[in-house]
Amino acid sequence: MIRDGWTGPGAASERRALLGRLRPRRPRPLWVAVLTVLLCGCGWLGWTWYRSSSFVQVRTVRITGLAGPDVGQIQAALTGAALRMTTLDVNVAKLEASVARFRFVQGLSVSSRGSHAVTIHVAEQVPVAVAEFGSESRVVAADGRLVGGAVPGVRLPRLPLAQAPTGPTVSAPGARSAVAVLAAAPYALISHIANATWSAQHGVVVQLRKGPQLYFGAAVELAKKWRSAIAVLQNKYSVGASYIVLTDPVHPAAGVGVSPSRAAALGLATGAGSG
Secondary structure, three states, X not given: OOOOOOOOOOHHHHHXXXXXXXXXXXXOOHHHHHHHHHHHHHHHHHHHHHHOOHHHEOOEEEEEOOOXXXXXXHHHHHXXXXXXXXXXXXXXXXXXXXXXXXXXXXXXXEEEEOOOEEEEEEEEOOEEEEEEEOOEEEEEEOOOEEEEOOOOOOOOOEXXXXXXXXXXXXXXXXXXXXXXXXXXXXXXXXXXXXXXXXXXXXXXXXXXXXXXXXXXXOOOOHHHHHHHHHHHHHOHHHOOOOEEEOOOOOOOEEEOOOOHHXXXXXXXXXXXXXX
């Protein structure tokens, strides 16, 4: 039989169900709202306490990206500031303030590692050379950018350019390779380098101010090549060498007898002992 409206079996139960849905709900008692607020407040206070507690205290600080003249001081300043923080409450502004006096630091980024360690990456704009083109000169940063005038207190190598750069960076392939070699050098050596050039035969050639020329070849394995160069320079049997070949960093070779005229014929840097 077809049901009509609210008649027939089950109509009363359907009406009760519909009225139950339409009937406004009673408001929750006040104590429920108060309890909810208290629980949220306790949770917030607990989190605030925990994120500043010794359970997440910074105990290990790893610093990356440093290459300039103030590495030790920057590391000490950042480590001291970070050890007063927790991994859940790292104050980047305070870290930046701790190294604000170091002019080469451009910015910081921080990441946590576990409950007690942080890694701080330092973005630097470290000058490594003075590019010379015509009568003009510009300081060159480690990434090849031209960053302006002279840097007080820093004696930088010369980077001769055949023509003026067309953009904000050193773009000539040979010059970029020379910048890469200088950027890889221990910064304590930068002031002892007179110039850096490039030749088709020897690749990047670095002229020490009171020492030999260093033939780096291609701008690869630069850290190894610099370690080899330092080892040869410290070896008493290399005293008097006029050049050191670093093309193979495992087997560096020192030699003598390259005269200025011969060096010019080979397209090498000249001016040993200049500056």
